[in-house]
Amino acid sequence: MTQKQTAGNLFVRPKRHWGAKRIIIHIAVFTLVGTFILSAGIFGRVTLKGRADEYLVSTRVDTLHLDGMDAIKSAMQSVVDDAAVRRAVDQAATSRKRTLKTTIIRMIAQGEEDAAVLQAVADAMLTAAQDRIEDHGAYLAVEKALGEQLDGIKASISELSNERLPQITLTDVRKALSVTTQYYPFMFYHVALITAGSALLLAAAVLLYIWIRFDEENKRRVAEWLEPMDYLAPFMVGILLFTLYPVVRVVVMSFQERFRLDGSYTGWGIGNYEYVLKGIEGTSNYFVQGVRNTVLYVLYTVPASTALAIVIAYLLNQKLRLSALFQTAYFLPMVTSITAVGLVWRWIFNRDFGVLNALLMLFGMDKINWLQEAANSLMVMVIFGIWNTLPFTIILLLSGLQNIDEAYYTVARVDGAKALRIFRRITVPLLAPTIGLVLTINSISAFKVFAEVTVLFNGSPGPAYNMYTVVYYIYEMMHQRLELGRAAAAAIVLFVFIFLFTVAQRYIQRKWNYV
Amino acid sequence: MDKRGKKIAGTMLYVPGVLLMVLGIIYLPITASMSLAVAAALGGAAMTAAGLYLNHSHKTKTLTARTVRYVLLSLGAVIMMFPFYWMLSSAFKTSAEMNLFPPSMAPNNWFDYGNFVVAFETAPFARYFMNSVIVVLSSVVITAFTTILGAFAFSRLKFPGKEILFSLLLSMMMVPFEILVITNYQTIVKIGLSDTLYALVLPFISSIFYTYILRNFFSSIPDGLYWSARVDGCTNWRYLWKIMVPIGRPALMTIILLNAMASWNSFMWPLLVIKRDTNRTLPFGLYSFTTEVGANNELLMAASSVVVMPMILLFFLARKQIVNGVARGGIKG
Structure with missing residues (x-):
């Protein structure tokens, strides 16, 4: 395909008023999307308000019902010392409790005042008590005592009810919502939605102003400024929501003590870190265990797989027949799911029928209980880890080897250097940056070991809770215990480890100009 | 002698x-x-x-x-x-053959596919398979789209704060997903998408890493091509889709392959956000299958083969691209 042919059917005549057109499209899109988001936000707020009102009513009902009945009951019991009468009043209260609640709800719905409601409660209680108190004199005393105290009760309960009402804000209701509530997202994010919608509408208004008042030249300039934003927008939406926001949020969250999935937390501070690092006195601290296991895993897996990979990559880099076949054999584990191959390895490690134990017995060794014995867990992980890391490591090292200039080898061979000497004096030094890179990248990914544990030990961290890794700990905190704050603190600690290795990686890449 | x-x-x-x-x-x-x-x-x-x-x-x-x-x-x-x-x-072994020790190296009958039938009847693997395909395809298409646009903006267009924004994004690359996962889990639950297939695609609609690879490739395309196209009246949009994307096809293929592999094999995220049987993808479905069939390892192996096969096929078809992509990108699949 030559340049000219492409030019013929590609390049169209310049469009004159593209600037103005782009602005109009933006105005339309912003208005549409903005209106949509804003209405979603307003809808959420209105629904939330409705729930708040419901909540207020139910608080009022509870105050009148529970506190009111208690006050009335104690007023009725205050004069008489007779145990039988007291019991009768208690029974009366208990028997009317449910019906009275219905009555109160109905009266409030009809818009009755607190005093009127309490009056009705008192009347009902008296009627109920009358049937139960056998001594008429005692009943009259009770009635009299109540009559004297009722106004005071009305005042204090009303005050209590008013006191409680304003303390419930939209925020409280929003936090108390459960995730399964209908329209939950709209209610939970109403502020964000309203803000975003308004911002979009505002932007549309600004653009409209520009479109009306600016001349052609300036419109074009604005359109040129808008264009990159359009290209960036879809990308940035995803990044903002699922990378940038989470990074900030997870740091904040790690300082919100006992932040849970439902959004509740007990205060600000470093309690999460304290919990993660120190654990609870007298119990085993699984985070520290996780760090130990993870570090050991890294220390065993990474150097071993790198050393093996150097040899294999060196052999693969020679002139080789069937090299496609060999490459396929060595690279295949990289593309296959850890879950699936993990299950295979679990079957290989099987104590009774596993092929690995069969191999050991051929060599005259005893069967080893790989999976159920805590002492062998790390070994199992390391064997699987090395097998799993090798392909990636070989690929990187092989490409590093292929980048070495053939001239070095030719010169060395002309000078009569032996193969081993060439390997040690030329290959290894020139491969050093790649080796460094491989070591750091593999360390970083080994620090994140998670699926291996889950699959090899059938969903538990080792046979005796002995194979926690850092990420497994985070996962458990998050998923089983819903303690996101503590998970966040653990994640930040993990990040510190990873950060050190990333700095090393960047350093290597920069020093040798390698990407 | x-x-x-x-x-x-x-x-x-x-x-x-x-x-x-x-x-x-x-x-x-x-x-x-x-x-x-x-x-x-x-x-x-x-x-x-x-x-x-x-x-x-x-x-x-x-x-x-x-x-x-x-x-x-x-x-x-x-x-x-x-x-x-x-x-x-x-x-392909029967359960009696599985319980031999020392194990036999090959099944008696290589064509006895009974285990596959039983596995597919015990768990909805066809459903898992469909879910995986849906998730991988939508993830690949959406990610490719956002990546192409983003890489174009970062490589070719000029806008204020471009360099700062890009280096900020690059520094975000070292934050592993295992850390973002906490907030993303919360977000997905809060917006009511947990236990849906959307939850498996949404957090991955744009990737800094893939954009970085593609931007580097786009940047290597000579400026002259762009300016001559612009002088002839080609819009940025047309230039991107008619020239940049066809030229950038190798890099794009790499991105798509890496993305498809990552998406197909993804395990931790589905494990977190998916609960219902009908929404599981293959790796998670396989994992939950282990608790359902217990010690029937022959069924597990049959199911594992099903999970692994598509990726092996993909590898046979596109070994060079995958290997080159991994070598260039320096990330694990």
Whole structure:
């Protein structure tokens, strides 16, 4: 395909008023999307308000019902010392409790005042008590005592009810919502939605102003400024929501003590870190265990797989027949799911029928209980880890080897250097940056070991809770215990480890100009 | 013995020695009598060494080096491939064959696909498969779209704060997903998408890493092409889709392959956000299958083969691109 042919059917005549057109499209899109988001936000707020009102009513009902009945009951019991009468009043209260609640709800719905409601409660209680108190004199005393105290009760309960009402804000209701509530997202994010919608509408208004008042030249300039934003927008939406926001949020969250999935937390501070690092006195601290296991895993897996990979990559880099076949054999584990191959390895490690134990017995060794014995867990992980890391490591090292200039080898061979000497004096030094890179990248990914544990030990961290890794700990905190704050603190600690290795990686890449 | 006799004796020892050694090593894992194989390998090695001592010409040396190389590589390849062979052979065994010790190396009947049928009847693997395909396809298409646009903006267009924004994004690349996962889990639950397939795609609609790869590729396309197109009146949009994307196809293929692999094999995220059986993807479905079938390893192996096969096929089809992509990107699949 030559340049000219492409030019013929590609390049169209310049469009004159593209600037103005782009602005109009933006105005339309912003208005549409903005209106949509804003209405979603307003809808959420209105629904939330409705729930708040419901909540207020139910608080009022509870105050009148529970506190009111208690006050009335104690007023009725205050004069008489007779145990039988007291019991009768208690029974009366208990028997009317449910019906009275219905009555109160109905009266409030009809818009009755607190005093009127309490009056009705008192009347009902008296009627109920009358049937139960056998001594008429005692009943009259009770009635009299109540009559004297009722106004005071009305005042204090009303005050209590008013006191409680304003303390419930939209925020409280929003936090108390459960995730399964209908329209939950709209209610939970109403502020964000309203803000975003308004911002979009505002932007549309600004653009409209520009479109009306600016001349052609300036419109074009604005359109040129808008264009990159359009290209960036879809990308940035995803990044903002699922990378940038989470990074900030997870740091904040790690300082919100006992932040849970439902959004509740007990205060600000470093309690999460304290919990993660120190654990609870007298119990085993699984985070520290996780760090130990993870570090050991890294220390065993990474150097071993790198050393093996150097040899294999060196052999693969020679002139080789069937090299496609060999490459396929060595690279295949990289593309296959850890879950699936993990299950295979679990079957290989099987104590009774596993092929690995069969191999050991051929060599005259005893069967080893790989999976159920805590002492062998790390070994199992390391064997699987090395097998799993090798392909990636070989690929990187092989490409590093292929980048070495053939001239070095030719010169060395002309000078009569032996193969081993060439390997040690030329290959290894020139491969050093790649080796460094491989070591750091593999360390970083080994620090994140998670699926291996889950699959090899059938969903538990080792046979005796002995194979926690850092990420497994985070996962458990998050998923089983819903303690996101503590998970966040653990994640930040993990990040510190990873950060050190990333700095090393960047350093290597920069020093040798390698990407 | 004269020189000629030494040479002949050396060759006589050397050739069968090598053969014996290869035979022994290849037979090591699959023979019934291990001691015989070990003896063959060791004896062969000894004979080879003796032969080499007697006859150390240049020709034999290179031959030896080559043989050693092939033997070592084959041995390694056998070890690397063995789990896959074992998975497939176990998938075709009956449960009685599975409970043999020492295990038989091959099933009695390679065409007995009963385990696959039982596995598909016990768990909705067809459904898992469909879910995985849906998730991978939508993830690949959406990510490719956002990546192309983003990479174009960062490589070709000018806007204020471009360099700062890009270096900010690059520094975000070192934050692993395991850390973002906490907030993303919360977000997905809060917006009511947990336990839906959307939850499996949404957090991955744009990737800094893929954008970075593609931007680097786009930046290597010479400026002259862009400006001549612009002078001829080509809009940025047309230039991107008619010139940049076709030229950038290798890099784009890399991104798509890496993305498809990551998406197909993804395990932790589905484990977190998916609950219902009907919404599981293959790896998670396979994982939950282990608790359903318990000790029936032949069913597990059959199911594992199903999970692994599409990626193996993809690897056979696009080995070069995948290997190059991994080598260039320096990330694990």
